[in-house]
Amino acid sequence: MAEYIPVTSVDEIAEGSIRGFVVGDKEVAIARCEGELYAVDAICSHAYAYLPEGEVDTDLCVIECPLHGASFSLRTGRVRALPATEPIHTYPVRVNDGVIEVAIDG
Numbered sequence: 756m757a758e759y760i761p762v763t764s765v766d767e768i769a770e771g772s773i774r775g776f777v778v779g780d781k782e783v784a785i786a787r788c789e790g791e792l793y794a795v796d797a798i799c800s801h802a803y804a805y806l807p808e809g810e811v812d813t814d815l816c817v818i819e820c821p822l823h824g825a826s827f828s829l830r831t832g833r834v835r836a837l838p839a840t841e842p843i844h845t846y847p848v849r850v851n852d853g854v855i856e857v858a859i860d861g
Contacts, residue, residue, distance in 0.1 A: 757847065757858035765850050768792060773818060775807035779859040783846060786829050788816040793829035794846040794857045801825050801839035 762776050762785065773786035775797045782797035784807045795818065797806050804822035811818055817826040817835045825839030832842040847858040 757860045759847075759849060759851070759856035759858045761851075761854045761856050763855050765792070765853050765855055768855065771811050771813045773807045773809070773811050775805060776857075778846075778857050781846075781859050783857055783859075784818065785848070785855060785857070786811050786818060788813050788829055791816075792848045792850070792855060794848045795827065795829060795832055796843040798843075799823075799825060799839060800827075800834075800841040800843050806843075 760778050768785055768787045770787050773784050775784050783794050784797040785794050799820040802822055804820050806818050809819045809821040816829045819826045823838050826836040827843050828835055832845040849856050
C-alpha cells in the first residue's frame with residue numbers, strides 16, 4: 756500500500772493551475788480542474804518537457820505539453836492529443852487538514 760506524502764497547502768493550487776513538485780523520488784505535477792485535485796507525472800511521455808510549464812484546459816481537464824502540444828487527461832493520464840502516444844502516470848491525491856498529500860507507489 757502506498758504511503759501518502761504531504762506536498763503543499765491546498766490554497767497553493769488555484770482552479771485551472773498546475774505546479775510541479777518533487778514527491779519522494781518522482782517529479783509530480785498537481786493541478787486543479789473543476790474543483791478536483793489531480794497529480795500526474797511532471798514529465799511528458801513524448802519528449803522530456805516539464806508539463807507544469809504547459810496549459811490546463813479546464814473544459815476538458817487536460818494538460819497540454821509546452822514543447823510539442825501533446826495533451827493528457829488529468830483524470831486518467833491517457834493521451835488526448837498527439838504527438839504523444841504513451842500515457843503519463845497518475846497518482847492518488849487527498850487533502851488532510853488543508854494539506855495536499857500524494858501517494859507515490861514504488
